[in-house]
Amino acid sequence: PAPDISRRHARPSGGGGGMSGAGGEFSDVMAGHNILAISRPVEVWRATSRMRGIHSQRIVSMCVRRQLIYICTADHNGRDHKVFCWNANGSSKAEEIELGRDALGAGAGGASGSEQRPNIFLDPTGQHCFICGADGDNFYVSMRSTRARRLTAWQGVHVTAVAFDPDTCSESGVGSMLIGSASGSLYEGSWGPNARDIRFENLHVLDQAATPRVTEIHLERIVGDGGGVALFILLSTAGPTRLYHFIGPGPLPELFKAHRSGGGLTAYTELPGSLPGSAERVIYRAGEGTRQFAMLTAHGIYNGSVLLSGASGVILDKAAMLPLG
Incomplete structure (x- = not known):
């Protein structure tokens, strides 16, 4: 069957x-x-x-x-x-x-x-x-x-x-x-x-010393300050387990150029433990008026909301770990 x-x-x-x-x-x-x-x-x-x-x-x-x-x-x-x-x-x-x-x-x-x-x-x-x-x-x-x-x-x-x-x-x-x-x-x-x-x-x-393995990437175009187009990137890594986010004006080369020169904004959350086979992956969904994420980790599902402030700010809101088992 x-x-x-x-x-x-x-x-x-x-x-x-x-x-x-x-x-x-x-x-x-x-x-x-x-x-x-x-x-x-x-x-x-x-x-x-x-x-x-x-x-x-x-x-x-x-x-x-x-x-x-x-x-x-x-x-x-x-x-x-x-x-x-x-x-x-x-x-x-x-x-x-x-x-x-x-x-x-x-x-x-x-x-x-x-x-x-x-x-x-x-x-x-x-x-x-x-x-x-x-x-x-x-x-x-x-x-x-x-x-x-x-x-x-x-x-x-x-x-x-x-x-x-x-x-x-x-x-x-x-x-x-x-x-x-x-x-x-x-x-x-x-x-x-x-x-x-x-x-x-x-x-x-991402990190020359730690060399984290990229496991998932999400890319979204948003309306920035003054009506310009900005890019929001959410990505997960394994070894170490991290959730990165980048935001800034596009296109992609300009975003990362601004980041390297200190004009861009990037941050990551590091979470403990690791999963076999680099299974740490993030799901991201952008709906009308809401953006939510969930990431599988060794200790459960790290989840919450994403709040964007124009083209310059990212807040992971109400982020919490949902234990498995």
């Missing part, structure tokens, strides 16, 4: 997500702004059951956006990675993405398997997919193709989180995305049909 994942934990994401499990048993669903994998578990199971060789492999990563489901598998030694794409709108066949031999490196299994598994990120339009290996082997694939293209400028960077600026995403490309790495570095990237549209720029290092 199809595995019942309807009661599994769902984690909305700023820019994409991953999914881990073994033998087709979905243990964690990270479904972007879409809960397709939760609301239609039978269809997801049927899609995976049609993938050649999937029953002899483990599902190590997954991303869902709109009608598209991307699934990465590996053998039980954490090698032989394969990526499949399935369109939930009527398609009965999942297609394998052409990555090339020995792509994405090794490292899906073992005690640190969730830290070493490849990550998959989809932009809000579902048109652009970024597949990132733990060994710094990174690829791009379009919705209209099954052939992946190696991201030369990204090579060597272990990408662990991506937040897309939705106002810059279209069918033709991605104008801006904030990229986090396992070493605590932040980058801005862009993608388009021409070479001039492709950028990968190092913006900021």
Whole structure:
């Protein structure tokens, strides 16, 4: 029978997500702004059951956006990675993405398997997919193709989180995305049909001494003082467990330039303990008149509200730890 994942934990994401499990048993669903994998578990199971060789492999990563489901598998030694794409709108066949031999490196299994598994990120339009290996082997694939293209400028960077600026995403490309790495570095990237549209720029290092691993990023445009556009960034890290926030005028390079020169505002809250597999992740939701966050930590769920004061101030209001168990 199809595995019942309807009661599994769902984690909305700023820019994409991953999914881990073994033998087709979905243990964690990270479904972007879409809960397709939760609301239609039978269809997801049927899609995976049609993938050649999937029953002899483990599902190590997954991303869902709109009608598209991307699934990465590996053998039980954490090698032989394969990526499949399935369109939930009527398609009965999942297609394998052409990555090339020995792509994405090794490292899906073992005690640190969730830290070493490849990550998959989809932009809000579902048109652009970024597949990132733990060994710094990174690829791009379009919705209209099954052939992946190696991201030369990204090579060597272990990408662990991506937040897309939705106002810059279209069918033709991605104008801006904030990229986090396992070493605590932040980058801005862009993608388009021409070479001039492709950028990968190092913006900021969170902590050169502690090298916290970026686990989740949320990016929001807000109306700043005087009606100007400002950017608010909320991101979580593991090793150490921290919740960072940045706010300032955009675009992204200007925000971090202001921060380095002392004109920007940034802060973080450090929380005790650590979770296996760098599972510390923050959920952020901005609704009408309210912004709320919740972060999974070793001691419970750290949660509260976010109060923004124009383009210059951030307050984590009524922040408290909800113990688990």
